[in-house]
Amino acid sequence: MWSGWAEGTVNEGYRYADWLITVPLLVVELLIVLGVSADRRKKLMFSLVPATVLMIALGYPGEVASGDGMKWLFWVLAMVPFAFILYILVGELKAAGARETGAVSKAIKNATAVLLITWMVYPIAYLFPVVFDAGNEGAETARQIGYTLADITAKCLYGLMILNIARARSGDSH
Numbered sequence: 001m002w003s004g005w006a007e008g009t010v011n012e013g014y015r016y017a018d019w020l021i022t023v024p025l026l027v028v029e030l031l032i033v034l035g036v037s038a039d040r041r042k043k044l045m046f047s048l049v050p051a052t053v054l055m056i057a058l059g060y061p062g063e064v065a066s067g068d069g070m071k072w073l074f075w076v077l078a079m080v081p082f083a084f085i086l087y088i089l090v091g092e093l094k095a096a097g098a099r100e101t102g103a104v105s106k107a108i109k110n111a112t113a114v115l116l117i118t119w120m121v122y123p124i125a126y127l128f129p130v131v132f133d134a135g136n137e138g139a140e141t142a143r144q145i146g147y148t149l150a151d152i153t154a155k156c157l158y159g160l161m162i163l164n165i166a167r168a169r170s171g172d173s174h
Helices: 013-033 038-064 068-099 102-131 137-170
Strands: none
Touching: 013 038, 013 068, 013 137, 038 068, 038 102, 068 102, 102 137
């Protein structure tokens, strides 16, 4: 657990453990708030939740690998479920946005933009130490800053966006 801290290295296990919990929950929460029918939502959950776990589980070995080849391999492997998840979620967001009008439609469009922008930060930040020399402390720092900003945005701001959709759907203007 404390391994590497004296040398100033980052233990990514905690971040990945957090993602294993929060990412599936955010996906399920989004499906509920979008008003996806119960049957469709159940079907989507049975494909998207395992895809989120697979994406995160495939990213971790590359994150901690010492060689660039392994980092690239696991990045590519993790991008397969990543692309699948985004494809499905954006499709559901667009469908929900088309079903709705006014403030609800606008809130869904805003959430779509936040989802795409924040989720794209993760694979880019993941590659900083690979592209800019793994021994470069600045590249590792840039990755950590990227992850942190994306986490704050993807969880806090995105959570508020989901709340905004729910409020707009209920007619609550507070």
